[in-house]
Amino acid sequence: MSKKIYSSYIPFIAVIFVIILITNYTKEESGKIGNNFSEGNIVIAGKSKDMGIFKRPNLMNSTYLFGKSHEKVEKTINKNSGEIVLKDIKKPMLMEFSPSGDEAFYRTYIYVSPGDNVSFEVKNKKILFTGKNAAQNNLYTLLEENTRDYSKQYYQNDIHRYKATIQSIYDDKLEFATKYYHKHSLSENFTKVFNDFLKFEYYFNLINPRNVKSTSLDIYLNQSDVLKNLIQKEAIEKEIIFDISDYLDNIKIKDFIASRSALNHSHYFKNCLNDFIRHYFETSDYPLYSKEKLEAEKMYIDNHLDGDLKEYATGRMIWDYYNEGFAYNEENRKYMLQLIDNFSKTIQDKASYTSKMEAIKKDILRYDFKLSESALYAKMVNHLGDTITLQDIFDRSTKRIKVVDFWASWCPPCIKEIKEHKPFKDRLSVENNVEWIYLSIDTDKEKWLAKQEELSETLHFRNSYLLLKGNKSSLAKALQVQQIPRYVIFGRNGEILMNSAPSPSNNDVFERMIDDIQPQTFIP
Template identity: 20%
Template sequence: MMNKLKGWWNTANFKALSILLCFCLIVSFLHGQTVIEGQIDHSLGVDSFRITYTTNFVEHDEIFTRGTEIMVNVDDGRFKIELNESPAVFYVKFNLPKNRSDSIGNDYRILGNNANIFMIEPNSTVMINVLPQKVLFSGMSAPLMKCQFDLFSLYARMKKERISLSAAQGHFDHNASKEDVWKFLDAYKAVHDTAIHVAKDIISTYAFDSLTSNAIYYNFYGSVRFFEINYLNLKSAFSKDSLRAYFVGHYNEFYSDEKIPDESKNYLGQSNMYPRYLAYKTRTDISMRLAPLGRRIKPNLMLVDKLISERYRDHVYDQVALSSFLNRGTKEYMDDMFFMTLLGNIKNQEYKEYISEMRNKKSSGRKSYQFELEDEHGKIYRNADFKGKVILLDFWFTGCRGCIALHKNMKPVKERFKRNPDFVYVSVSIDTKKEMWKNSLASGDYTDDTDIKLWLGDLGKKHPIIKYYNIASYPTMIIIDGDDEIVAINPPNPYTEHNENALVNIIEEALNK
């Protein structure tokens, strides 16, 4: 009898302990940490640096504005970062201090490049040893980090090869022949195709699961293809008419959707750069088809989203449509019809919530940000100084080509309202250096004498007003009515007569409210 009781106790005890152990493991997993630690060689002189990280697709696509930023202290060459959440994956970018010394190798610059975002597994540890000429990885996530680092290195080499190619044969005058231009573009395309093939070989050397390999490959593929067609887009936009026709023709011959294999059917959904590329390519496909009709004809978001919905399904559509919205939504005026269509098509609840949030931020009737900003003479302006007036805020920065173009495009609109005392054009610079801002004011490239010229101070794009209006690109215009309420964010840029009339109508409606 005692033996039976003893056996029963051991069995029950074992089961209880097993359940308790499993519970502890689950709790440990749920509350586990992803740890990034390591050391930085003293000769590099780094006593602190920043990282920005995020844990979801929406924030990954806007990591610069929506990601969580952490200041990391380097004590006696050592640092440690603990990330407490446990999502499917972390996306992390390291913002190491710039160091242009000849003694610093490319590895340091690759790790600290703002464009390089690393995927790191949850509840894992990665050790990083930053040396003057080398960056070494160890720990559980070391293979994942090393593979991505190899791909970033490959991308840097591809970029140098692309620059060398352009320097050698990429500058054409108006007498250049189609054959010469297309010969260069064929070589340009080959550089990117080769990088894609090499990337596949690099990834194949690591024993990752299919989801991880897929995410890494499509991130690289999307990055390469995105900037490849971006170059063609810029060339077609800024070249003379004859050259422009050659670039447009080459794109339509080799890059249009029916000319390249569809890789989206194999995409599993863990990359942000791939859907971003597909969204940008959809827009570019339309632009290149419209190009023979005139350089100022551009597709709107509704047209782009319609083509996206025809090309892609399920999670691919959701991600591509969201990327299109994130990329253009900060630059274009969107009416309720667009929001309703997009919200009706997208199935992912997280994306729908984000789009609804942006819709609320962009909707008319919301109170404007209450600011106190100085002008070039040091005078402080507040919202109350413009009570009862319609304000057009123009956010810009020195070196922004689009900002210069907007300044030129706005001249007829300003002329139309210059005698109306109830309309005020307010130029807002995000330059962090006052001297740079004042030099740009003096140049006349960004502002007119009739503008009220305000400055955000040394906070620049980190000023609360930027977050309030969710500004992620420049120039950005915002119209505020006499009741201090938002009328429109990113109203039409008046680069065409149609857009000019649309902008004028919005201003006049606000004036007549």
């Protein structure tokens, strides 16, 4: 074949070669894309100079028992762009998307279904969605920009005024969202999901008033188990009668049942369901977090709820009682362990429920155990620079119950607890021979010292220490200190009586527990 004839075939050969390359490439990439776009996956692709968004995407999955960041995540990070693949998504859900970037913290919500492809870009430190379903996914950001923020409001010794403010914010948000639905012709499914989200955000703020000032931000935080105390205090001071049903809009358990799909979409729904059962729907006068109250709540749940709603409410009830120190004595421990075993047999294909129950059971079985030597001798310092260990503190007295309070200078609830409950703690120190030990997990020593000075009425060189290495220390690891404030109760011989005790702010609950355990641990 002459060169001329050969050269005449070059364009044709080149086209064939390109087609082959494209075909092979497409097959190869479609395999990858097929994995990403499979029925149970969601692909979220974005453009941003802040690459922390793709390193720490934090997409909250409300189908887990308490809602947490989705576990099965694959990340691909390129220059100024990235891709996040959420695997094993079984049903549509509203997910909080709150990546911790290198330049800012972002927070929005997206409504996704298995197989979805979501696109976004970051402008002016805001996540803006593009492409398909951009309108519904941009709603939350626009809503926050155009309506007031619940976190800026707080309880000021007038519960009716607080309710009126919270309700007006809810009304504004609902009005904005309704107009937005119509303008963008959003689906009926999405509007129901988002309306439920707004409604239970409102109810959550009602039953858990914002009563704690943040130490670092100009916002107020919600406080649980405090509503009835605030109402009773106002009723006495103002000599008036409050109608809690009216305050809570006469909500009924059937309203939760009608919105049961919110279990998959709204952490507000999940976080206030048991609060409503405990403080409003279940009307017995049993002491809070007592065995009698637990049995009454369980009976209420069994009689009024079924299916996934009953399953969640039961699991959350167990978790709440565990965190409030229910298993402080042998009788309650046996009861809770049996309750966990019975509940675990009914759980239907929910790994997050099973793992949480096993974690609670494991911790309860650790009660009365002693710390390892490495934990007992973890280094701490007081504000004078003296080094000490937990073993040194135990050696000072073998006749006192010791309550260790893990806290930090950046933790508003911790500061509130230390400031407001000194008289109660002082009384227990005298009447029950309780010693209070404050261990800060701060990583910034100067900030700890500044807060130590601010709280000097309570904290001093004999009871307040900076735990070196913070929550990475051998002591914090042994006690599994992951959230604060956290209270651990030790007996007179240094044994752990309760690894996760209730807050002293629940005075009645805490004192009842101390009264019951004292005869077992205190020798006059």
